[in-house]
Amino acid sequence: MLDVLRKIVQEVSSARNLDTALSIIVRRVRKAMNTDVCSVYLLDPKQGRYVLMNTLGLNAAAIGQVSLAPSEGLVGYVGQREEPVNLDDAPTHSRYRYLPETGEERYHSFLGVPIIHQRHALGVLVVQQKVKRKFDEGEEAFLVTIAAQLAAVLAHAQASGSLNITSTGHREMAVFEGLPASPGVAIGQAVVIMPPADLDAVPERPCESVEEEKEFFRAALKAVRDDIRSVGLKLANRVSTQEQALFDAYLQMLDEESLGAEVFKHIEEGHWAQGALAYVVKRHVKYLEKVEDSYLRERAADIRDMGRRVLSYLQAGGDVSRVYPDKTLLVGEELSPALLGEVPKEKLAGLISVKGSSNSHLAILARAMGIPTVMGLTDLPFAQLDGQQLILDGYRGQVITNADDKLLRQYELFIEEEKALTEALEAEAGLPCITRDGHLLPLMLNTGLAADHARALAYGAEGVGLYRTEVQFMMAERFPSEQEQVALYRQQLSAFSPREVTMRTLDIGGDKPLPYFPIKEDNPCLGWRGIRFSLDHPEVFLSQVRAMLRASVGLNNLRILLPMISSVREVEEARALIRRAWVELKQGEGLAVNKPLVGAMIEVPAALFQIRALSERVDYLSVGSNDLTQYLLAVDRDNPKVAGLYSGYHPAVLNALNKIARDSHAARLPVSICGELAGDPAGAILLLAMGYQSLSMNLASLPRVKAAIRRVSVEDARELLKKALSCASTDQVIGHLGVFMNDLGLGWLAGPKAQTPSTH
The missing domain is CATH 3.50.30.10 (Phosphohistidine domain)
Incomplete structure (x- = not known):
């Protein structure tokens, strides 16, 4: 049965259109299950009825003519229940409805399973037999599997407009x-950008002249390198020097001493240029796609893209120009x-x-x-x-x-309002972030690549609350040298001097592996990452800390932040290494280096219950709300299937954040927060009420958050927090936030997810 199922799935997936897919299913399923009838009913959203779209065994003339409301018949019953209905004598069931057009009065056994995609019923798949019998568990499971496959096909057809149930020519809206x-x-x-050339379609062929093939490949390689340089120059005024390093990495892939050298070697063995290129690229891609690291898998995509570009020159002299x-x-x-x-x-x-x-x-x-x-x-x-x-x-x-026209207009209005709002907020961006009753709440910047320093300061950023040092490591082809790090850190510290800049030590692992230091783990988010890696590689950690200290000489606005802390021992070991680096520079090299404040990042749930102990070992705390939320809710934000469960407004998350603030105040330890919640105006008001002493966020969020804070009092915020902490669900919290923001005339500043038009 498994082989049969696999063959059906393959045929359905490669069907040229929806009608063909439905025809394949009814024929293959009827044969595989040895039933008398197999039929597919699809839900027409406009009519609100299940329409017979294909059948083998019932009257073919009924296709497209027979339909049932969700409250009618066994088909409607399956759709309402959203689970299989398995009957040995269907006509005796209370929901049975006789449809003379179909000729189904001869059939007694009935098994119907719903076709569901992203929680929405799209149709019902049915098999029937003349004899009275219940289908066994294996047959039921088989049909459920086929229905799940059909759901994906229907979703694709819906998106492309080929799902035309009522022959009206109307294309149904689909949300992905x-x-x-x-x-x-x-x-x-x-x-739509399709691959410029198909590496899998290159045939093997011997070359007539090795030198001619090598020259042919060298010319194609040069052409693509010139294209990439041209792209880099076009973007020179739009991205930073660091971001342009991405294009340098592309050029290095195409270097004759790198990927190119392997292709030349293969040509010298007697293969033509196209075949040699395809062989080398596919071998690299196949290897990289097998590794667990998400970063390395991204590199596989980059290599495949480069290979296709070179192949397109070999095949046709370059890319076709697009309009x-x-x-x-x-x-x-x-x-x-x-x-x-x-x-x-x-x-x-x-x-x-x-x-x-x-x-x-x-x-x-x-x-x-x-x-x-x-x-x-x-x-x-x-x-x-x-x-x-x-x-x-x-x-x-x-x-x-x-x-539809209604949703389209809603989004058009939203875009217009966003533009107007941005212009209005920029007008007051330079004003202090102070509540109506005089409470000052500093707003800080989150950055990792090259920040727009002038714009951040114009928006009133009080400094950098989180500088992600790992970005430089991720963009490099090796560990950056100490001097390379000094130059980058000095640039950041100088730009914001005398304001404080909080630099997080290397936070790799999890979803941020290094291309030159792969970490293969079954569960990387709970593995060797953050401070765990740094303590196991003191040579890397010490080099980075020394670079930070050297960069801070004469500026003295550096703060060091330790990521992924789960125990006091990690803090003690890290502080000992930081002190060692400081002593080496101060006494060994005579540098006038001030000892920086050192903080711990609260993002692991275990740290929630160690704040008193941590207060004796660090100078401040910084909450990483994104990872803390992810760990508390056991939700991988980068997994589309569960990303919808991720919310900083979950009651458990809000209560955890409130506890951190209370415990920090009790220990007289400064506490700040960075992450998506801090950058959302409603979330920022809750954090204000909890007592966080500064909020750190992306540049684009600064004007919105400042506008919200300037329009509330601390008393208002605490009233809102009290209601939010008493809620039992995320929906209840969001409901209270919506009412609060509207009552204070702040609905225009509500979180973007709440404001964009709903499609449900």
Whole structure:
């Protein structure tokens, strides 16, 4: 049965259209289960009825003509229950309805299973037999599996507009859930980027002249390197020097001493250039795709992209020039950073990538450039969307196809309001962040690549609350030298002097492995990451700490933050190494280095219950709300299937954050917070009420949060917090926040997920 199931799934997945897929299912299922009838009923949202779309065994003339309301018949009963219905004598069931057009009066046995996609019933798959018998568990499980496969096919058909149940020509709206990689909303025309060449389709062929093939490959290699350099130059004014390092990495891949050298060797063994290139690229990709590290898997995509580009020159002399319409939404299975420079800046509205995560190269660049982006859209039939109008919601992580006029207008109004709001907020960005009753709440900046220092200071940032030092390590091809780190850290410290800059020590592992130091683990988020790695590699840790201290000479605005702390022993060992580095520089080299404040990051649940002990060993605490929320709720934010369960407004998360603030105050230990919750205006008001002494967030969030804080009193905020902490569910918390923000006239500042139009 497993082999039969696999063959059916393969045939359905490769079907050229929906009608073919339905035909395959009814034929194959009827044969595999040896039943008299197999039928598919699909729900027509406009009629609100289940329509017979294909059958083998019932009257073929009934196809498209017979339909049932959800309250009618056994088919409607299956759809309502959203679970299988297995009967040995269907006509005796109270919900049975006789449909003379189908000729089904001869059949007694009935097994119907719902076709469900993302919690929504799309239809019902039915098998029937003349004899009275109940289908066994194996048969039922088989049909459930087939229905699950059909659900994905239907979702794709819905998105592409080929799901036409009532022959009205109307395309049904479909919403695809992915990962919010870069915030913002865009409405535009899809431009689907397909691979420029198919590496898997290159045949093996001996070469007639080794030297000619090598020269041919060398010319293609040079052409692609020139293309990449051109892209880098186009983006020079749009991204930082660090971000341009991504393109340097691309060029290194194409170096004749790297990937190119392997291809030359293969050509010398007698293979033609195309075959040699395909062999080398596929071998590298196959290896990298097997590793657990998400960062290395992203590198596999980069190498595949480079290989395709070179192959396209070998095959046809380069890429075909594309025409990009206004408000282009770039769509592809694996979009690469190099594509960003190919689209004119004024025409690019957003990015949609089927694969990838919020930590990919593309996502990092998109956030730096302010391009709304959604990734991880595993169900999106991207190849069928070229030229279609799409809505991209980078706040919710959604892509909407075939949107109706009402929803389209709602999103258009939202985009207009966002633009007007941004302009209005920038007008008061330079004012102090002080509540109506005079409480000052400093707002700090989160950064990792190259921050827009001038803009951050104009927005009133009081310093840097979180500088992610690992980004430099992730972009490099090796561990950065101490002097390289000094130069980068000095730039950050100088830009914000005399304001404090909190530098987090290397936080790799989990979703941030290094390409040159792979960490293979079954559960990387609970593995060798953060301070655990640093303490096991003191040579790396000491080099980084020395670089921070050297960079701070004469500025004295450095604070060091230790990530992923779960025990006091980790703090003691880290502080001993920091003191050792300080002594070496002060006494050994005679540098006038002030001893910086050292803090612990609270992001592991265990640290919640050790604040008193930590207060004796650190100078301050900084809560990492993103990871803390992820660990408390056991939700992987980069997994689209469960990302919807992640919320900083979960009552458990709010109570944990409140406890941290209370315990820190009791221990007289300064406490701040960084993460998505701090950058949301409603969340910031709750954190104000809890007593957090500063909030750290991304640059774009600063004006919104400041506007919210300036319009409330501490007493108002505490009243709201009291209600939120008494809630039993996330929905209740969000409900109270919505009422509060509207009552105070702050609805226009509500969190973006609450404000963007609902599709449900």
